[in-house]
Amino acid sequence: MAKHPRIRFTVHYSGILYDWFLVKHPEFIDLLKKLVKRGQIEVLTGGYYEPILPFIPDVDKLGQIEMSNQFIRDKLGAVPAGLWLTEGVWEPSLPKVLSEAEIEYTLLDEHYFLAAGLSQDKLNGCYLTEDQGKMLKVFPIDGKLLELIPFKTPEETIKYLKSLAKEGNPSIAVFADDGEKFGFRQDNHHWIYEEGYLERLLTSLEENNKDIQTMTFSRYLEEYSALGQIYLPTASYPRMAAGFFRNFLVEFPEANNMHKKMLHVSNKLETLRSAKIFIGGGERDKQVGEIAQELFQGQCSCICWPEFVGGFFHQHLRGAIYEHLIKAEVGLEKFNRQGKEFAEVTVSDLNKDGQDEVIISNSILNLYCAPANGGAIYEIDYKPKAVNLINNLTRNSKPGYCFVDNFLAQGTNLDKFSSGEFKESGDFAGEPYFFMPKRSHHEVSLVLSREGMVAGLPLKVEKQISLVAKQSIIHLNYKITNLGKEQDEFWFGTEAIFSVGQKDLSGIVSGENKVKNIRVVDEMSIFDILLEFEEPTTVWRFPLEKFLPANSQEKASLQGTVIFPNWKFVLAPGESWENKIILRIEE
Secondary structure, three states: OOOOOOOOEEEOOOHHHHHHHHHHOHHHHHHHHHHHHOOOEEEOEOOOOOEOHHHOOHHHHHHHHHHHHHHHHHHHOOOOOEEOOHHHOEOOOHHHHHHHOOOOEEEEEHHHHHHOOOOHHHOOOOEEEEEOOEEEEEEEEOHHHHHHOOOOOHHHHHHHHHHHOEOOEOOOOEOOOOHHHOOOOHHHHHHHHHOOHHHHHHHHHHHOOOOOOOOOHHHHHHHOOOOOEOOOOOEOOOOOOOOOHHHHHHHOHHHHHHHHHHHHHHHHHHHHHHOOOOOOHHHHHHHHHHHHHHHHHOOEHHHOOOOOOOOOOOHHHHHHHHHHHHHHHHHHHHHHHOOOOOEEEEEEOOOOOOOOEEEEEEOOEEEEEEOOOOOEEEEEEEHHHOEEOOOOOOEOOEOOOEOEEEEEOOOOOHHHHHHOOOOEOEOOOOOOOEEEEEEOOOEEEEEEEEEEEEOOEEEEEEEEEEEEOOOOEEEEEEEEEEOOOOOEEEEEEEEEEEOOOOOOOOEEEOOOOOEEEEEEEOOOOOOEEEEEEEEEEEEEEEEEEOOOOOOOOOOOOEEEEEEEEEEEEEEOOOOEEEEEEEEEEEO
């Protein structure tokens, strides 16, 4: 850019990159500021931590955009007028909130405009759209230019641009694409830099400046009016989703759980902001700002990227999202409780599926329970390390939850169970449980029960999940009662999946007298998970391999550890079997 001062550019960088530049390459920030000052570049704003804007609450949209605006004003000396829309996810309600953020325009792929009914020859300028009377200008990104730059010769690009010119009727062609395509990939770095593609392209544009002028978007809007009005349908990049993008949350319940946790934390922060608290002053504002920053980082688009490269399927990226959301929750608890210990239970439709979920929590743990889904636990947050212990993807088309109740048929073995080829004899796993929360001064519990069938025989399963204040210990009590008129043998086990462990932990754990405990050791040596059983048990354990999309070429790798303690017992009519399980987290 600096070598070609007559070429005008518009650039966008995420706040994540800005933070990296400040630490690793502060001279780059100085260069950007210089180019802004001489009028060569315009800087687009956006959500600071690259959120999918329609996915986050409006108050957070405004907060993230303002955070980016403030950086651009303070560090680059510019006032942004345009916004780069993360991953191109557009919804018709965006003009209102973007207008409130003082955004004048944004850029969208041309297929959004074609889907709205425009013909190809009408994509030569910007259009006006609105929501509730709030206006926004939208520019179509030229699809042909995306094919040409940086993949074809500069001569082909110049030829195409000249073909667009119409006598007496200036036409614009918008090129806007990811910077990573310019040499970040090994397959084109040599072409772009060593063979001089980029230098030749910029030189060609300068040499043809009589027919082709480069300008920033704001300069264009100063000279030309919008071509007309348009209403664009909901859309996103074709590679992002088929149909409506939000249905990604339906396809992957784990993504929906993360998204709804984010909304839950955001709502709690907004409640704090709106509370009339007259003490604390500047210190209060500082704490709220730090909590908001953790929340904003937990809204990064990695939570929603439905491709294997750099997206939702990477466990470490999901882990980073959980880390920031948990840190935001911890910050809220410290602010609201001022260091007082607690144990509480919350009932709400957290994941917005029409069924109530339950959160059992203290200062060390959050347990997210799903009574309608087998009474299982689908999230365990260990707050001292800001980690979700059940950060897994689906196993054998079943959610990777903890304490899933299974009844096995005779002939089931470890291989059949681990591969999902076993026969489930009961109707308890994944089915609704009746639930009742219980509270005492220092302890909270969730009592769950279901009357169902096992191999044609009526059976009742009762389990109680308990948490005591200031403890990293989960108590799980089981009571299984034969409701039938015949004595029978039952084979029961509860499946626990943890996103920690070692790959070589595979096989059956049992001694002559079976075992009363098993330890899951985290490979990073952050903490251990110890399971203790009142009733000695046989334990099956095996590694949970990383979920891979059907078209992935990557080799499977460790995602976590599956622990399946199981017991065989005989029950006469009306007789009950009871057991206690304790889960301890030890550093």
